[in-house]
Amino acid sequence: MAMRFFLLACSLVAVASAGNFYQDFDITWGDGRAKILNNGHLLTLSLDKASGSGFQSKNEYLFGKIDMQIKLVPGNSAGTVTAYYLSSQGPTHDEIDFEFLGNLSGDPYTLHTNVFTQGKGNREMQFKLWFDPTKDFHTYSILWNPRHIIFMVDGTPIRDFKNLESRGIAFPKNQPMRIYSSLWNAEDWATRGGLIKTDWTKAPFVASYRNFNANACIKASGRSSCTPAKSGWWNQELDSASHARMRWAQKNYMIYNYCNDVNRFPQGLPPECSIA
Numbered sequence: 001m002a003m004r005f006f007l008l009a010c011s012l013v014a015v016a017s018a019g020n021f022y023q024d025f026d027i028t029w030g031d032g033r034a035k036i037l038n039n040g041h042l043l044t045l046s047l048d049k050a051s052g053s054g055f056q057s058k059n060e061y062l063f064g065k066i067d068m069q070i071k072l073v074p075g076n077s078a079g080t081v082t083a084y085y086l087s088s089q090g091p092t093h094d095e096i097d098f099e100f101l102g103n104l105s106g107d108p109y110t111l112h113t114n115v116f117t118q119g120k121g122n123r124e125m126q127f128k129l130w131f132d133p134t135k136d137f138h139t140y141s142i143l144w145n146p147r148h149i150i151f152m153v154d155g156t157p158i159r160d161f162k163n164l165e166s167r168g169i170a171f172p173k174n175q176p177m178r179i180y181s182s183l184w185n186a187e188d189w190a191t192r193g194g195l196i197k198t199d200w201t202k203a204p205f206v207a208s209y210r211n212f213n214a215n216a217c218i219k220a221s222g223r224s225s226c227t228p229a230k231s232g233w234w235n236q237e238l239d240s241a242s243h244a245r246m247r248w249a250q251k252n253y254m255i256y257n258y259c260n261d262v263n264r265f266p267q268g269l270p271p272e273c274s275i276a
């Protein structure tokens with residue numbers, strides 16, 4: 001009985017989708033500022049003084065390895081934010097965030113990451129990148145399986161949010177999430193805390209996307225259950241070499257870690273910080 005319930009409630013299919021933007025995404029806002037080009041192989045978002053723009057996945061995913069190549073707004077991108085994230089719906093939603101905060105020409109972008117579980121976030125970690133993310137496309141990946149959420153940049157893990165449910169910390173595992181992305185104006189806070197405003201003479205600002213790839217479980221209306229291969233992303237975790245890569249990235253490029261921000265949490269750091 002329990003098994004039968006699981007199959008019916010879950011209704012997931014495992015897929016490998018090498019993306020076509022027409023097939024996998026809907027443009028959701030921006031009044032023509034978001035465009036799918038090159039037969040579905042390229043998507044661009046743009047922002048001007050009147051509006052930003054955005055898109056979302058047609059599918060909802062529950063676990064997967066999801067890759068997207070993004071080329072960020074070049075030149076003076078101060079005040080702009082390119083958000084790329086997974087999120088479920090509702091007040092107790094789960095969310096896995098990449099947000100790219102623009103900067104003046106020559107000053108580094110900030111890559112902001114966060115994880116929400118059951119509606120609760122406040123788990124920010126921020127990084128600089130070891131390359132100029134506006135010159136070329138780079139791959140931003142989320143590996144989400146029942147034991148880990150691993151953020152990766154060009155295959156280098158930068159953050160590993162572990163399943164610590166046994167210690168009473170919620171982990172996203174029941175709520176399917178869609179992929180969302182948007183380019184919008186956040187000059188009130190984005191660049192040096194809001195000190196640097198958007199230079200609208202440089203508009204429109206454009207970010208580009210290509211080579212979406214999802215090895216993931218998709219919520220479907222059919223009766224199939226999600227049975228991803230036993231090897232691969234479902235069981236993946238960091239081996240010692242990728243652990244070393246993550247330590248390298250965190251040591252050299254991490255500019256903020258909520259787990260080190262004792263002033264922000266006078267009642268004590270969040271519990272996952274002391275487990276690591």
Ligand SMILES: *[C@@H]1O[C@H](CO)[C@@H](O)[C@H](O)[C@H]1NC(C)=O
Pocket residue numbers: 101102103104107108109110190191192193
């Ligand atoms: C922008 O550049 C300044 C100067 O290097 C840096 O302090 C800041 O963290 C960068 N990023 C943002 C989003 O302001």
